[in-house]
Amino acid sequence: MNVHDTGRVILPDFLKSCERCPARFGGVCDNIDLDALAALNRLAHHRTYEAGQVIFSESEQPDFFANILSGAVKLTKSLADGRQQIVGLQFPPDFLGRAFGQSHACFAEAATRVELCCYPADAFQALLQKYPDLEHRLLEKTLDELDAAREWMVLLGRKTAREKVASFLMLLARRTNKAACPACAEESSITFTIPLKRADIADYLGLTIETVSRQITHLRHEGIIETGAAGEVFVPDIAALQAAAGQTEGA
Amino acid sequence: MNVHDTGRVILPDFLKSCERCPARFGGVCDNIDLDALAALNRLAHHRTYEAGQVIFSESEQPDFFANILSGAVKLTKSLADGRQQIVGLQFPPDFLGRAFGQSHACFAEAATRVELCCYPADAFQALLQKYPDLEHRLLEKTLDELDAAREWMVLLGRKTAREKVASFLMLLARRTNKAACPACAEESSITFTIPLKRADIADYLGLTIETVSRQITHLRHEGIIETGAAGEVFVPDIAALQAAAGQTEGA
DNA sequence: CGGGTCATTGAACCATATCAAGTCCTGTGG
């Protein structure tokens, strides 16, 4: 993960729209020089997708890249017979799209209502070339995603259903609150909302919806989580959930 | 994947040692400007590891990065109780190491005898800053690895044991021969050697050694592969193996 | 109230794990 130090910089007036941007800290546009930011700003246009809408599809040539401003995006890949796997779940301030590729190699779909800050593909790639700072940020973010993907490979290959579900809840606890409130990382309890249907969770964890449902029920009976309406989850003791998730040795 | 166009450039004398390097095409040092290449060349020193030797370990701060010149490297992560998952299998001309990180987030071990072309970490990162070309190449390679990791997530989460083993063999067929002979991609049959023990294959595929063994036997009985001594595999009809591997929709 | 989607629960089944021999290969020493 990256240290953000642009917070100190006061943006000039014409970058007002970036000042309060949810992707301001941690996005590709964070911690780059002002010229680059200004150029990006000129390129940007916002777009909104409703839950379930396709953002781009596999094998389609990228025509734009984007920062996620709000909501959650599923990246999925499927086998010829329809089996699906979610290969990435993205939240603000993640970057969306595969630079320098013939195609995004996967399918992106809004899991909830999603707001994006979009850049036309060609122009963005030109900026990457012009501003090494920007390319550096993209590299950092790509490396972080690679780390996350590998962490998930451990989950998919070696964890039990219970550990998978617990890990998924831990991920949400971390991702959906870090942005909102970096300080509350210290809290020992937490509340958040699951932005996915059971079918999506199953596709993310390499399980079936029935197994996901059973494991959630099981965690509830154990007192590790409490559930409310509309996918609300309360975790009284994060450490207990963490333990149920099984830890990777390094961490 | 990237197009290599440096082939046309004739290297000056003092870069002789790079001229015949197995990482010359496709490595981080491919397709960068001559100054950058010369700087890398000055930094580089070769190192050899025997099969089974640890190259670096998780949580250790990176002190060098490297190109793989020959052999195969396993990147593994494990859970606290010892369950293991191989999260990356690297061949020439792959890049080894996590730039800009507090730690490599995984454990690297030589799967076979391995030759590396190593760069001291600090100096290499300084070059990344100095030569955007080089950083660009690293970004491209990182993006390719992310694609590969996601492809593998589909395998881990959604493929059957038979498909997993067939996919693994396809991977070897592609990786161990592409470098050696780009042209033979067109052949319909192929021979290669499995550079891993059953235990490693199992850790790569999220299976047990017994299951791996049974599936290999099964593929042999079906006539999809023939096996010789020392892990040699002959695939009479690549398309048949490809079919057994299950295809991801886009491909 | 009725029809749809989504989630939960139960029962039976099956793919893969687990446990336990056995076999093959290779190198070593007599």
Place this chain on the structure above:
DNA sequence: CCACAGGACTTGATATGGTTCAATGACCCG
């Protein structure tokens, strides 16, 4: 040349976690 020891792999029998199939329940919206 044979005996044999150890590791890697294979094969078999059994167990089980997770899937599959089927029914039911909860909620929403018109």
